[in-house]
Amino acid sequence: xxxxxxxxxxxxxxxxxxxxxxxxxxxxxxxxxxxxxxxxxxxxxxxxxxxxxxxxxxxxxxxxxxxxxxxxxxxxxxxxxxxxxxxxxxxxxxxxxxxxxxxxxxxxxxxxxxxxxxxxxxxxxxxxxxxxxxxxxxxxxxxxxxxxxxxxxxxxxxxxxxxxxxxxxxxxxxxxxxxxxxxxxxxxxxxxxxxxxxxxxxxxxxxxxxxxxxxxxxxxxxxxxxxxxxxxxxxxxxxxxxxxxxxxxxxxxxxxxxxxxxxxxxxxxxxxxxxxxxxxxx
Amino acid sequence: xxxxxxxxxxxxxxxxxxxxxxxxxxxxxxxxxxxxxxxxxxxxxxxxxxxxxxxxxxxxxxxxxxxxxxxxxxxxxxxxxxxxxxxxxxxxxxxxxxxxxxxxxxxxxxxxxxxxxxxxxxxxxxxxxxxxxxxxxxxxxxxxxxxxxxxxxxxxxxxxxxxxxxxxxxxxxxxxxxxxxxxxxxxxxxxxxxxxxxxxxxxxxxxxxxxxxxxxxxxxxxxxxxxxxxxxxxxxxxxxxxxxxxxxxxxxxxxxxxxxxxxxxxxxxxxxxxxxxxxxxxxxxxxx
Numbered sequence: 001x002x003x004x005x006x007x008x009x010x011x012x013x014x015x016x017x018x019x020x021x022x023x024x025x026x027x028x029x030x031x032x033x034x035x036x037x038x039x040x041x042x043x044x045x046x047x048x049x050x051x052x053x054x055x056x057x058x059x060x061x062x063x064x065x066x067x068x069x070x071x072x073x074x075x076x077x078x079x080x081x082x083x084x085x086x087x088x089x090x091x092x093x094x095x096x097x098x099x100x101x102x103x104x105x106x107x108x109x110x111x112x113x114x115x116x117x118x119x120x121x122x123x124x125x126x127x128x129x130x131x132x133x134x135x136x137x138x139x140x141x142x143x144x145x146x147x148x149x150x151x152x153x154x155x156x157x158x159x160x161x162x163x164x165x166x167x168x169x170x171x172x173x174x175x176x177x178x179x180x181x182x183x184x185x186x187x188x189x190x191x192x193x194x195x196x197x198x199x200x201x202x203x204x205x206x207x208x209x210x211x212x213x214x215x216x217x218x219x220x221x222x223x224x225x226x227x228x229x230x231x232x233x234x235x236x237x238x239x240x241x242x243x244x245x246x247x248x249x250x251x252x253x254x255x256x257x258x259x260x261x262x263x264x265x266x267x268x269x270x271x272x273x274x275x276x277x278x279x280x281x282x
Numbered sequence: 283x284x285x286x287x288x289x290x291x292x293x294x295x296x297x298x299x300x301x302x303x304x305x306x307x308x309x310x311x312x313x314x315x316x317x318x319x320x321x322x323x324x325x326x327x328x329x330x331x332x333x334x335x336x337x338x339x340x341x342x343x344x345x346x347x348x349x350x351x352x353x354x355x356x357x358x359x360x361x362x363x364x365x366x367x368x369x370x371x372x373x374x375x376x377x378x379x380x381x382x383x384x385x386x387x388x389x390x391x392x393x394x395x396x397x398x399x400x401x402x403x404x405x406x407x408x409x410x411x412x413x414x415x416x417x418x419x420x421x422x423x424x425x426x427x428x429x430x431x432x433x434x435x436x437x438x439x440x441x442x443x444x445x446x447x448x449x450x451x452x453x454x455x456x457x458x459x460x461x462x463x464x465x466x467x468x469x470x471x472x473x474x475x476x477x478x479x480x481x482x483x484x485x486x487x488x489x490x491x492x493x494x495x496x497x498x499x500x501x502x503x504x505x506x507x508x509x510x511x512x513x514x515x516x517x518x519x520x521x522x523x524x525x526x527x528x529x530x531x532x533x534x535x536x537x538x539x540x541x542x543x544x545x546x547x548x549x550x551x552x553x554x555x556x557x558x559x560x561x562x563x564x565x566x567x568x569x570x
Contacts, residue, residue, distance in 0.1 A: 041384050045425035047451065049509040069383040075286035082383045107286075107293040111380040113346055114339060116292070124285050152335040153325040156288065191327060219329040220338065 006175025006207035008096030008142050012062065012248035016267045019253070023053055025260040033264065035062040037250045038093070040100075041069055044085040051092075058093060064208070064248075065095040066177075069111065070135060072128045072145060072168075073104035073118035083138055090139050097207055099177040100135075102128065102145040102168060117150035120157035120164035129171030136174065144175030144207035149185040149214070149223035161186065162200040175207030178244070180236040181229065181252075185214050185221045194232075198239050206244040211237055211270060212252040226255035228266050238273045246274045288323055295319055296339045297379060299372045306337040347375050350385040354421060355392070357413045357461075360468030362403050363488030370402040386425075389418055409494065412461040416513075419453035419504035423511045426451030429569035437563050442534030446527045447569040449505065454525055457500040462513045464495055507566055514565070520558050524567075 003009040013034035018026075025031070036057060043054050057063060069082070090098065103115040118124045128145075136143045147165055159167065169176055178201060187194035211234075213227025229237075229251070241247065251267035283291070295316050298307045306316055320333035327335070351371050352359060359367040378391045393414045396402065403410035427450040432440075468489060501521035503514045516524065519540060526536035542551050562568055 044384065045386075046427035048425035048428070048506060050425055052509055075284075075289050079383060104289055107289050109381055110293070110297075111383060112293060112296065112339075112343055113380060113385055114296075114342055116289075116339065119285065119288055121285065127285065151338040152332075153327075154288065154323060155325055156283065156323075189327075219334075222338070 004175070004204065004207065006097065006142050006144055006205055007248055010096040010248070012064070012096075014249045014251075014267050014270045015062075015064070016251050016263050017066075017253065018057060018063070019257055019263075021257050022260040022263070027056060029260075030060065031260065031264065033061060035064060035248070037064050037066045037252075040065045040067040040086055040089055040098075043089055043092075044082075054092070063093045063095060064250075065089065065093055065098045066146075066250075067098070067100035068115070069105065069113070070100040070131075071105045072100065072102060072131045072135075073116075073124060074106045075104070075127065076106060076108065078131055078134060079106075083135065087139055090141055095141060097142040097144055097175065098139060099144045099146055099208060101148050102165065103148045115148040117148060117152060117154075118164070119154035120159045120161060122158060122167070125164055125167040125171060128168050132168070132172035132174050136172075142175060142207070143172075144177040144205075145169065145172075146177035146179050146210065147182050147186075148179075149182040149189075149221075151189055151220055151222075153190055160192070160197075160200075161190075162197045166200070166202050169202060169205050174205070176201060176205045177208045177210060178206050178240055178247075179210035179212070180240055181210065181212040181214060181233050182223060184230075184233050184236055185223050188221045194236055195239065198236055198243070201243075203243040206240070206247055209237065209240055209244075209247050209249045210252055211249060211267075224255055225252045229269070234269070234273075237270065241273045283323070291319055291323060292336070292339075295336055296343045297376075298340065299376050300340060300344050304341060306333055306340050344372075344375075347380065347385065347388060348372070351375060351388055354389045355414065355417050356472055357417050357465040357468050358410060360471065360489050361406055361410055361413050361464065361494075366402065370396075370399075373399070373402065386421065389414075389421070393418060405491075406494065408497075409459050409461065409464075412455075412457045412459050413465065415455050415457070416461050416465060416502065416504065419455060420511050422453055423451045423504050423506045426506065428506070428566075431566045432563055432568040432570055434560055434563045437559055437568070440533065442532065442537070444533045445530055446533065448524070448528040449567055449569050452503060452505040452528075452567055454521065454528065455500075455502045455504065456521070457502055458497055459495050460498050460500045460515075461495070462500070462502055462515070464489065467493075503567070505565065505567060519554070523555070523558070524562070527568075 003011050015033060015035035015037055018036040018038045043050050101115045104118055105112045105114055105116050132143055132145060183194045183197050211229050212225045213229055215222045215224040249270045253263050294310060298310060301307055309315055317333045320336045324332040324335050326332045348371055374392060374395050378395060380388055393411060396411055396414055400407040429447060429449060501516045501518055503516060505512055523536055523540045526539055542548060
């Protein structure tokens with residue numbers, strides 16, 4: 001796998017999200033997996049089974065941390081307690097890069113626990129970039145930000161989502177965790193061409209790619225991570241690989257989780273889009 | 283509107299409880315129209331009005347925190363019933379939005395809130411408080427810190443000046459009811475509900491009134507051993523001694539406070555204390 005400075009110059013292939021229903025299979029069968037992505041917040045605890053399980057995983061596998069509550073896009077300052085706990089976890093996992101979402105989710109110290117879309121303004125881009133730099137400096141690990149699925153757009157937006165993403169990552173000099181399923185979901189919800197998005201992203205900054213499934217409702221798509229990846233999303237993935245080169249890729253499956261083998265098999269389909277010489281090696 | 287004002291306005295709307303049909307409420311508590319707020323901030327599209335787009339986030343917010351809260355307090359749900367539990371959940375979470383990055387702490391204020399709101403657990407208020415205390419202690423014990431333990435061998439060499447620390451994951455609860463028994467019953471009932479879908483007489487969502495426990499002082503320790511959370515009942519005497527150690531009293535001070543006044547009973551007390559300490563050390567409760 002080609003590496004870049006946004007993924008710690010590491011050489012990771014196709015991984016899957018580490019989820020509790022798979023622990024027994026992983027510990028007993030010890031399957032070969034390129035790497036696991038963990039949700040950082042699940043392990044930012046003081047002790048007990050979560051950390052014991054994590055340590056067991058770390059003995060055998062490579063792990064990358066993915067966060068859900070840094071909220072780079074929130075207008076309020078970063079949460080210092082959160083950062084300290086996150087740093088302790090970074091020291092434990094030795095994650096070569098760390099990802100979280102380009103979104104907001106907290107106001108006045110109250111948390112939504114959701115990934116809310118940011119108004120695409122220069123003010124918001126400036127603030128988000130500043131916070132990403134602060135986090136990177138504190139954690140001393142490369143940061144990549146993920147584009148989120150969204151269901152609403154703001155009147156005050158001054159640019160498209162992909163222009164906003166580029167504006168933020170250029171200002172912060174950070175990487176991108178490109179979620180092609182999120183691009184697809186948002187494109188359907190906001191009536192834009194997903195390839196316009198994909199073709200505009202700074203390809204050299206893509207540190208990692210997410211693939212996932214979603215749910216279709218009558219008037220919108222919802223990012224539920226409870227299905228296999230659909231063909232149009234694989235199409236976007238193929239284009240992302242064309243532009244960014246073979247990139248560490250992660251399948252997210254968070255609800256109605258099938259067996260480990262089914263999830264892993266679905267993830268490994270990503271290798272179909274790698275250049276021939278990398279298919280076997282990865 | 284600047285970024286902070288937009289986010290504050292959006293958050294106020296999406297954290298409003300849903301209507302009974304699970305839609306966005308037309309007004310905020312101060313009377314402002316949520317549609318107007320949405321129209322001013324959110325663009326509509328060809329399929330959804332501004333408020334309908336915001337409603338998706340409103341629904342997701344509540345579905346997520348209600349689901350997490352229900353997972354944490356199955357015993358309370360079994361005690362007061364599903365309908366009352368749903369009402370309590372919305373009222374509590376509306377007054378106590380999450381203040382930390384993790385949903386693990388969503389129930390942290392439930393005990394104090396429920397003490398002020400007996401109307402959500404009519405007839406079983408005190409029992410419900412006990413249940414919440416036990417369920418919250420379980421959460422704390424599950425992933426609380428573990429300090430290096432004092433072994434049984436180390437115990438033998440300690441003097442009366444020694445001050446112990448109890449494990450941070452250990453919680454001591456003085457309860458008005460033997461609520462641990464009830465919690466086990468609720469869990470068994472829940473398990474049979476999910477594992478035996480075609481049963482004709484499925485257990486009801488609420489514990490029958492006749493099978494509720496009678497009041498009985500119960501001294502419960504909730505702790506973790508080998509990554510599992512356990513309950514252990516103590517006698518009042520042992521509970522008081524352990525509590526004194528937990529408050530930082532030296533071994534000598536704690537024993538002095540608990541010692542029987544009658545000299546005839548002192549020897550038997552000493553024997554009991556020795557057995558307690560050996561047991562507590564073997565369970566890993568005593569820390570350096």
